[in-house]
Amino acid sequence: MINRERKIIAEVKNKFNTTKGNHKIAIYDDLNNLLKNKYYGYSAYYVSIISKKIINKPFTPSDNKTKEKRLQNLSIIEIDGNSFYEIVTGDRNAIYQIYQTIPTILSDILKNDSEKIISDPLFEKIFNQAFVKNK
Numbered sequence: 001m002i003n004r005e006r007k008i009i010a011e012v013k014n015k016f017n018t019t020k021g022n023h024k025i026a027i028y029d030d031l032n033n034l035l036k037n038k039y040y041g042y043s044a045y046y047v048s049i050i051s052k053k054i055i056n057k058p059f060t061p062s063d064n065k066t067k068e069k070r071l072q073n074l075s076i077i078e079i080d081g082n083s084f085y086e087i088v089t090g091d092r093n094a095i096y097q098i099y100q101t102i103p104t105i106l107s108d109i110l111k112n113d114s115e116k117i118i119s120d121p122l123f124e125k126i127f128n129q130a131f132v133k134n135k
Helices: 021-037 081-089 094-110 114-118 121-131
Strands: 008-015 043-050 056-058 076-080
Touching (some): 076 081, 081 094
Antiparallel strands (some): 056 076
16 A cells, blocks of 8 residues: 555554464565655555454564574564554544444445444444554
8 A cells, every 4th residue: 555645655464363473574574675665755654454463563574494583673563463554544433434334335235224233232332343443
C-alpha cells in the first residue's frame, strides 16, 4: 500500500500469525530498499490488522539463519491495524467505522436487515475480541 499524501508505504497482513519469521526478513528488506531507493522521506509499516496487542514499535525481525535481528530503522514500524488506520486516516475510530459498514454490505448480499446484524451482541463482541486491546 502506498499513501503519497501522508508519505506512507506499508505491507499489510490480515492477522498476526499469517507471516512466518523468514518472510518477515524479506518484508523488512523490501521496505528498507523501497525507503532507500524510491520513497525518500516516507515511513514504512509492517501492519497486522488483527493483532494480539497494541503494537507501534520499530520493526526488527530476527533472521532465522544468522539468529540476528535486522538493524533498527526508525522509519520502519511494526504496528497493529487499529493504530495504523488512525495514522492513515487521522481518525481514531476509523477501523470501527469500517467494521460498522459490514452489516450494510452483508444485508445487501443476504437480503437481510442490517439493523438485525448490528443489534446482535455477538457483532460487538467479535469486534472487541479482534481490535480492543489493553496497552
